[in-house]
Structure formats: structure tokens, C-alpha cells
Amino acid sequence: MDAFAKLPDAIAELVAEFSSTPVVGNLNVGLTQYSLWLLIAGVVLLAVIFAFVKKQSLAPKGFFVNGVEWVIEYVEDDIAKGVVGSNWRQHFPFLATLFFFILINNFIGLVPGMKPGTGAIGCTAAVALVSFIYFLYFGVKKHGLFGYLKSLAPAGVSFPMNIFVWVIEVFSLLLRLVTLAVRLFCNMFAGHIVMGSFAIMASIFAQPLLAHFSAMNAVGALPSVAWVLILLIIYAVELIVAFVQAYVFTVLSAVYIQIAEADAH
Amino acid sequence: MGVIGYGLGVIGAGLAIGLAAFGATSAMARQPEVQGRAFTVFILASAFTEALGLIGFVVTLIS
Amino acid sequence: MKQINRATVAAAISSFVLAVPAQAFAEESSNKAEILIPKMAEFIPALIAFLIIWVVLAKFAWPQILSMMDERGKRIQESLDEAETTKKKAIASRKEYDELVTDARRKSADIVLEARKDAEAERARIIEAAHKEAEDIIAKAHANAEDERNAIYAAAAASIADLSVSVASKIVGETLDQDGEQRRLIERYVKEAGSLNA
Numbered sequence: 141m142d143a144f145a146k147l148p149d150a151i152a153e154l155v156a157e158f159s160s161t162p163v164v165g166n167l168n169v170g171l172t173q174y175s176l177w178l179l180i181a182g183v184v185l186l187a188v189i190f191a192f193v194k195k196q197s198l199a200p201k202g203f204f205v206n207g208v209e210w211v212i213e214y215v216e217d218d219i220a221k222g223v224v225g226s227n228w229r230q231h232f233p234f235l236a237t238l239f240f241f242i243l244i245n246n247f248i249g250l251v252p253g254m255k256p257g258t259g260a261i262g263c264t265a266a267v268a269l270v271s272f273i274y275f276l277y278f279g280v281k282k283h284g285l286f287g288y289l290k291s292l293a294p295a296g297v298s299f300p301m302n303i304f305v306w307v308i309e310v311f312s313l314l315l316r317l318v319t320l321a322v323r324l325f326c327n328m329f330a331g332h333i334v335m336g337s338f339a340i341m342a343s344i345f346a347q348p349l350l351a352h353f354s355a356m357n358a359v360g361a362l363p364s365v366a367w368v369l370i371l372l373i374i375y376a377v378e379l380i381v382a383f384v385q386a387y388v389f390t391v392l393s394a395v396y397i398q399i400a401e402a403d404a405h
Numbered sequence: 406m407g408v409i410g411y412g413l414g415v416i417g418a419g420l421a422i423g424l425a426a427f428g429a430t431s432a433m434a435r436q437p438e439v440q441g442r443a444f445t446v447f448i449l450a451s452a453f454t455e456a457l458g459l460i461g462f463v464v465t466l467i468s
Numbered sequence: 469m470k471q472i473n474r475a476t477v478a479a480a481i482s483s484f485v486l487a488v489p490a491q492a493f494a495e496e497s498s499n500k501a502e503i504l505i506p507k508m509a510e511f512i513p514a515l516i517a518f519l520i521i522w523v524v525l526a527k528f529a530w531p532q533i534l535s536m537m538d539e540r541g542k543r544i545q546e547s548l549d550e551a552e553t554t555k556k557k558a559i560a561s562r563k564e565y566d567e568l569v570t571d572a573r574r575k576s577a578d579i580v581l582e583a584r585k586d587a588e589a590e591r592a593r594i595i596e597a598a599h600k601e602a603e604d605i606i607a608k609a610h611a612n613a614e615d616e617r618n619a620i621y622a623a624a625a626a627s628i629a630d631l632s633v634s635v636a637s638k639i640v641g642e643t644l645d646q647d648g649e650q651r652r653l654i655e656r657y658v659k660e661a662g663s664l665n666a
Contacts, residue, residue: 160507160509160510162509165509166509167507167508167509168507168508168509171509171513172507172509175509175513175517178510178514178517182520186525189525190528192529192533193528193532193533196536198536198540198543212533212537216537229534232530233522233525233526233530233531234522236525237518237526237530257514260507261503261504261506261507262507262509262510263514265506265511266506266510266511266512266515266518267518269515270522329503
């Protein structure tokens with residue numbers, strides 16, 4: 141099979157496309173293609189939210205207002221009220237911003253030809269760091285620095301063991317930062333790699349047929365129909381994943397805030 | 406080698422997420438009124454489990 | 469660069485790993501993890517962008533949206549309460565009306581009953597009066613008839629007595645004393661005969 145021989149090179153090319161390359165400046169100072177799309181997504185987000193604020197009324201009308209309202213209510217009821225609890229009003233602005241920022245970035249990435257702002261570890265690490273510092277700040281604010289450090293270890297564990305548990309807890313606390321960033325990045329990255337691979341496979345198998353029409357080439361191009369079908373299914377799954385990842389990131393942040401502010405550990 | 410190790414590691418994470426989904430769906434079937442709460446807990450459990458799989462992914466890339 | 473790419477593909481889609489295992493293993497190297505190291509060119513803009521968006525939205529968007537939602541919830545609650553009170557009021561007035569209607573109905577029934585009683589009494593009275601009158605008339609008629617008959621008897625007795633006296637005087641040949649002893653005798657006889665016949 142000719143097509144299979146071409147595959148590794150094509151996919152290597154695809155992946156090379158996915159690694160960060162600077163558009164302006166270099167990798168240390170400047171903008172890569174991901175940060176560019178992230179900024180575009182930020183502008184889109186601001187436009188969407190302010191358009192919503194302008195159009196919002198006591199009786200919501202139209203698909204746009206109702207849709208955005210539904211999502212905001214979902215964040216409010218399910219994440220803010222459901223997880224954070226009584227003082228959800230204080231944390232709602234952060235959680236809602238987080239959710240919509242990630243959601244818009246994920247969906248922007250799903251438009252063919254565009255990149256997700258959350259598809260690079262640098263961007264997700266920045267968001268995760270903000271979330272990390274946010275819940276640390278509120279934990280320290282509630283319990284005081286020493287009190288918060290002490291509250292990490294569960295109460296009711298005897299002396300030598302609780303230091304051990306405390307070290308593990310601190311380690312898992314730091315791991316939260318890493319997992320938040322890596323989870324979002326890996327989901328976006330892997331999803332786009334898979335979609336790109338199936339798109340490439342479809343085009344490689346169909347290429348001989350486009351170049352020269354013959355019965356042999358037509359039979360050879362049959363698998364590309366299957367690849368396109370799989371691509372469509374994966375695309376649908378990615379639409380769900382885009383939503384779920386934004387939800388997971390926000391819910392986990394909310395849970396961390398709730399744990400940090402909880403009275404007794 | 407790393408890829409094979411990752412594949413082996415993902416078996417565990419996959420089983421864990423499957424178990425979480427099983428528990429969540431049976432909980433929802435038995436008590437549909439706790440659906441929202443069960444779903445949140447399921448997402449959290451999956452996220453923690455997924456973190457293990459992702460650690461495997463990272464280790465694969467680093468080693 | 470290519471090495472990283474191979475490795476990531478391998479991790480991401482194992483089906484392709486099977487197709488290119490040799491290359492993937494051959495090109496393992498130390499800078500594979502590069503894709504997991506945050507680049508400053510992505511980290512800093514993302515951080516700044518997110519912070520700016522957060523501040524802007526927290527200042528200008530979310531408070532308005534939340535207050536609008538609260539306002540809506542309050543309005544809905546208010547209109548629900550209002551509907552509840554209106555309903556209660558409606559039920560109360562309905563009860564009142566019902567009571568009124570029942571009262572009126574009872575009253576009208578009473579009135580009808582009373583009227584009927586009155587009519588009954590009136591009717592009884594009228595019938596009674598009519599009976600009395602009829603009885604009076606009949607009694608009067610009876611009395612009249614008696615008088616008439618008595619008069620007729622008296623007249624008949626007198627004429628019979630006269631006739632008998634004249635017949636007897638013709639037979640006896642002598643005039644019987646008109647107003648004498650005989651006449652009284654005959655009259656007594658006729659009276660006895662009349663009372664026997666009567």
C-alpha cells in the first residue's frame with residue numbers, strides 16, 4: 141500500500157505544525173500561534189459577554205441570549221452554588237470567567253484552521269497558576285498563613301504520622317497545579333492530533349484518485365470514506381470534550397476553593 | 406518502551422473511569438433525584454483518575 | 469523537532485505507533501519533554517490576557533448579569549405571591565357570594581312557603597264562608613217551604629171544614645151552627661186527620 145508508506149511523514153509534519161512556533165518575536169518574548177488564538181478568543185469572549193449584557197432583559201428573547209443565559213445559570217447553580225456553597229457570590233466572577241475563557245478557547249480551536257488557545261501547555265499553565273494562587277489566597281485569608289498550612293493535615297492523626305500526611309498533602313497540593321494545566325492541555329492537544337491524523341489519512345487515501353482517475357485508485361480511495369466518518373464522530377466527541385474540560389477545570393477550581401475555605405479539615 | 410508502559414498504565418485509569426461511570430449510572434438509575442450531585446461527583450472522580458493517566462503520559466514523554 | 473513529534477503521535481494514537489514502531493523507538497531522545505515545558509511566549513500573554521479579562525468581566529459584566537438574574541427571580545417571586553393573594557382573595561369572595569346566594573335562596577324558599585301557607589288559609593276561609601252561606605240559603609229556603617206548606621195546610625183545613633159543614637148541613641137538613649160546637653169538632657177532626665197524614 142502506497143498510502144500507508146506516506147503516513148508517518150505526513151503525521152510527523154502534522155505534529156510539527158502543532159508545536160509552538162513564534163509568530164512575533166521568539167519563544168521567550170513574543171507571541172506563538174497559540175497565544176495569538178488565545179488573544180483572539182479573549183476578544184471574542186469579551187464581545188460575547190458584553191453583547192449579552194447589553195441584550196439581557198427581564199424576559200430573555202432569542203437564541204443567543206437564552207443560550208448564554210442557560211450556560212451562566214449552569215455555572216451559577218451547578219458549580220458556584222452546588223460546590224462552593226453559601227459564599228458563592230464572592231467566587232462567582234472568578235469561576236464564570238474561568239469557565240467562559242476556557243470554553244471559548246476550546247470552541248475556537250474546533251473551527252477548522254484555527255488553534256485552541258488552551259492547546260499549549262504555557263497557556264493552560266497560566267490559567268492553572270491563577271486558579272492555584274486564587275484558592276491559596278482565600279485559604280490563607282480564611283485561616284491565616286499558619287492556620288492554612290496546619291489545616292492541610294487532617295486533624296486527629298497522631299504526632300509522627302501527621303507530619304508524613306502533611307508532606308503528602310503539600311505534595312498533592314502542588315500536584316493540583318500541574319494536573320490542572322496538564323489535563324486541559326493534553327485533552328485539547330491529543331484531540332486535535334487525532335482529528336488531524338484522520339483528516340490526513342482521508343486526504344492521503346483519496347489523493348491517487350484525484351490525481352488520476354482509475355478503477356484501481358477508486359478502490360484504494362474507499363477507506364477514506366470510513367476515515368471521514370470517523371473524523372466526524374471524533375469531531376462530535378471533541379465538541380463534548382471542549383465543554384466537559386471547561387466544566388472539569390472550573391469544578392475542580394471550585395472544589396479546591398471550597399476545601400481551602402472549609403472550617404475543619 | 407515508554408509507549409508500552411503508558412499503554413499498561415492507561416489500563417488502570419480506564420478501568421477506574423469505567424467503574425466510576427458504572428457507579429454514577431447505577432446511582433442515577435436508583436435515585437434520579439440526586440442526578441446533579443452524582444454527576445458532579447462522577448466528574449470529580451474521573452478527573453482525579455484521569456490525573457493518574459496523565460501523569461503516565463507525562464512520564465512517558467519525559468523518560 | 470521531529471523526535472518530539474513522533475513521540476507525541478505515538479502516545480496519542482497507538483494505532484499509528486504499531487505502523488511506525490521502529491522509527492519511534494530509534495528517535496528517542498532527551499528533549500522529548502519539551503512539549504510539556506511552558507514557553508514564556510505563551511505563558512506571559514495568557515496570564516496577562518486572563519487577568520485582564522477577569523478584572524474587566526468581574527467589574528463590568530458579572531455584577532450586572534447577577535443582579536439582572538436576581539431581579540428576575542425577585543419579580544417572579546413577587547408575581548407568584550401576587551397571584552397567590554389574588555387567588556386567595558378570589559376564593560374568599562367566592563365563598564362570600566356563595567353564602568349570599570344560599571341565604572337568598574333560603575329566604576326565597578321561606579317566602580314562598582309563607583305565601584303558600586297564607587294562600588292555603590285564605591282558601592280555607594273562603595270555602596268556609598261559601599259553605600256557611602250555602603247552608604244559610606238552604607236553611608232559609610227550608611223555612612220558607614215549611615211556612616208555605618203550613619199556610620197551605622191551614623187554608624186546606626179551613627176549606628175542608630167549610631165543605632164538610634155545608635155537606636153535613638145538606639145531609640142533615642138543618643143548618644149547622646156555623647160558628648158553633650160542630651164546627652170546632654170538625655176542625656179538630658180535620659186537624660187530627662191532617663196530622664195523621666202529614
